[in-house]
Amino acid sequence: MKIDQSEPKARNLTWHDAGVTYAQRHDLNGHKSCVIWFTGLSGSGKSTLANRLDAALHARNVRSYVLDGDNLRHGLNRDLGFSPEDRKENIRRVGEAAKLLADAGLVVITAFISPYRSDRDAVRGLFNHGEFVETWLDCSLETCRQRDPKGLYKKADAGEIADFTGVSAPYETPLKPEITINGDQLSEEEAVNVILSWLLERGVIS
Secondary structure (H helix, E strand, O other), X not given: OOOOOOOOOOOOOOOOOOOOOHHHHHHHHOOOOEEEEEEOOOOOOHHHHHHHHHHHHHHOOOOEEEEEHHHHOOOOOOOOOOOHHHHHHHHHHHHHHHHHHHHOOOEEEEEOOOOOHHHHHHHHOOOOOOOEEEEEEEOOXXXXXXXXXXXXXXXXXXXXXXXXXXXXXXXXXXXXXXXXXXXXXXXXXXXXXXXXXXXXXXXXXX
């Protein structure tokens, strides 16, 4: 399944260009914008690392914002469950939200399992080359089970949660992520430094 990128249902629509350009926002901020798209199994550390990275960027005077999976399901995506169809729509909405924030000049950090390659690739297609930074938290299922901060694996094993990624639903690993974080070996600080180094080397931040 792919994210639906067809024409909107409504007609007589006109795209309005902003009065302030993308480049002008970058100049004002003193850095470029992009989306750091964390993907990985539940328990791999996406939300924790996203917030650590957000804090590290803030300390560098970089304007950033975290889009967290659980948080968005309290509001924007509260009508969605975890079926394959709902997962697809969840990621489509997040991609569009991330695009708006990046267009406003922010470094956007997302923390979503986003298990399907086609959905991640569809979001990538919303961005210019180099703006979508797929960041895979390569963490073994065994480690994620041991952490299990929300007790979700235990519930999934007991049959209390259906369509749980890694147990009763698939996770398709990234084929060519921009950044790979070994969640079994690196500390949170080391992982954040890997990402900061990547952003510095490519001139996103200074």
